[in-house]
Amino acid sequence: MLKQSLIPVLTRPASFWALSSRCFLVIGLALAFSSCSSTDDKLPILGQRQAVTKLVDGKPVTDSSYQTIPDFAFVSQYGDTVTAKTLDGKVYVADFFFTSCPTICPKMKVQLKRVYEKFKGNSNVMMLSHTIDPAHDSVPVLKEFADNLGIAGRQWLFVTGDREKIYDIGQNSYMVTAQADSTAPGGVVHSGAFILVDKAKHIRGIYDGTTEAGVDKLMADIDRLLAEYKS
Amino acid sequence: MIRTGAMVALLLVLINTISCQTDVEIKRQRYITEGILIYKTNCANCHQTNGQGLAALYPPLAGSDYLANKNTVICLIRYGQQGPIQVNGKRYNRPMPAQPQLSDLEIAELTTYIYNEWSTETTVTDVKTVTPVLDQCREKVASQ
Numbered sequence: 032m033l034k035q036s037l038i039p040v041l042t043r044p045a046s047f048w049a050l051s052s053r054c055f056l057v058i059g060l061a062l063a064f065s066s067c068s069s070t071d072d073k074l075p076i077l078g079q080r081q082a083v084t085k086l087v088d089g090k091p092v093t094d095s096s097y098q099t100i101p102d103f104a105f106v107s108q109y110g111d112t113v114t115a116k117t118l119d120g121k122v123y124v125a126d127f128f129f130t131s132c133p134t135i136c137p138k139m140k141v142q143l144k145r146v147y148e149k150f151k152g153n154s155n156v157m158m159l160s161h162t163i164d165p166a167h168d169s170v171p172v173l174k175e176f177a178d179n180l181g182i183a184g185r186q187w188l189f190v191t192g193d194r195e196k197i198y199d200i201g202q203n204s205y206m207v208t209a210q211a212d213s214t215a216p217g218g219v220v221h222s223g224a225f226i227l228v229d230k231a232k233h234i235r236g237i238y239d240g241t242t243e244a245g246v247d248k249l250m251a252d253i254d255r256l257l258a259e260y261k262s
Numbered sequence: 263m264i265r266t267g268a269m270v271a272l273l274l275v276l277i278n279t280i281s282c283q284t285d286v287e288i289k290r291q292r293y294i295t296e297g298i299l300i301y302k303t304n305c306a307n308c309h310q311t312n313g314q315g316l317a318a319l320y321p322p323l324a325g326s327d328y329l330a331n332k333n334t335v336i337c338l339i340r341y342g343q344q345g346p347i348q349v350n351g352k353r354y355n356r357p358m359p360a361q362p363q364l365s366d367l368e369i370a371e372l373t374t375y376i377y378n379e380w381s382t383e384t385t386v387t388d389v390k391t392v393t394p395v396l397d398q399c400r401e402k403v404a405s406q
Contacts, residue, residue: 133359137308137316144317179318179356 074227074235074256078206099232100125100204105161105190105197108173113159113190115232122256123157124249125226126240127201129164130176135223135241140180142246143225147187149250155257158187161201163221165191206237225249229256290374290386297375300368304361313380319356321349324380332373336392337399339369366393 078098084091102115124146128136143158150156162168168176173189191197201207207222225240227249236252239245302311305323309315313324321328328349329335342360346353364372370389377383 131357134307137320140319141310141316176319181317 077234105192108189139240293374296371
């Protein structure tokens with residue numbers, strides 16, 4: 032019986048296969064598009080995810096847990112301690128730079144300033160710039176840099192702290208690269224990325240902070256992310 | 263006959279002058295074209311492509327009164343700059359890194375571009391002018 036039903040299929044003329052493959056293509060495309068639109072225009076959650084089994088009402092429930100930015104303690108340009116709690120309830124943009132950097136940092140600061148100007152006064156949005164040269168970039172150095180850049184208030188914080196901890200959070204949590212290299216201008220090679228973090232401390236986007244196009248995308252995505260919290 | 267000769271001579275002088283000017287103009291254009299590229303690679307990060315600088319961090323070149331001291335400018339391009347300076351009445355205090363990789367010719371091209379673009383100057387700052395200035399400030403830097 033089984034054999035009988037299979038054989039006719041195999042002996043069908045080639046035109047059937049041509050037709051059906053076209054059908055599959057159409058169905059496949061339809062599926063692809065419907066799966067796109069079903070994402071609800073939300074930004075993806077980036078980073079590693081793990082299956083976590085928890086007990087809910089006495090029953091084990093397996094759910095995926097997303098990479099989050101862990102707690103930290105750095106010092107801002109005002110000399111006070113900044114922790115993950117400082118950014119609770121905020122969407123924020125993180126980056127890594129140093130004040131004496133002659134290469135990409137000035138470009139990044141021009142671009143991040145655009146973000147600052149656009150979201151100035153929006154209590155849901157912050158910027159967090161980590162120095163990767165804490166030996167030079169002390170609190171007063173960061174304060175002078177922020178002042179000179181025309182930044183006031185606490186919406187954009189410039190932080191310094193333990194060098195190892197800054198590099199560790201950069202590489203392992205924000206997924207950017209930074210390392211000392213005596214051959215590079217300024218002595219450090221680092222990424223020009225801006226990282227968008229949501230209120231649950233998940234990474235929602237990584238952008239090229241050295242280009243206008245990259246940062247246009249970031250600003251559009253901040254709007255999209257903020258819209259998620261409105262609905 | 264004499265009149266025709268005079269005319270021809272005058273014409274030759276004229277042609278000579280025009281072609282000379284064109285040579286100078288070609289050289290100026292060549293310097294500026296190279297200068298734009300050198301500027302974008304080595305200077306625009308801080309001073310910006312439009313020469314406006316960045317807030318109170320990096321001083322502007324466009325319309326900058328600091329350009330009045332061209333020898334100082336030529337020197338600081340190669341040897342960098344430390345300590346506070348005044349530009350258009352504003353104080354800037356951030357070190358500018360040295361650019362030892364730039365050759366004398368590149369500094370001449372860069373200087374020509376900067377001065378043609380952002381001051382009232384319309385002439386070439388030739389490499390023959392730049393070299394002795396650079397030699398002088400190398401001695402100055404070495405003696406410090």
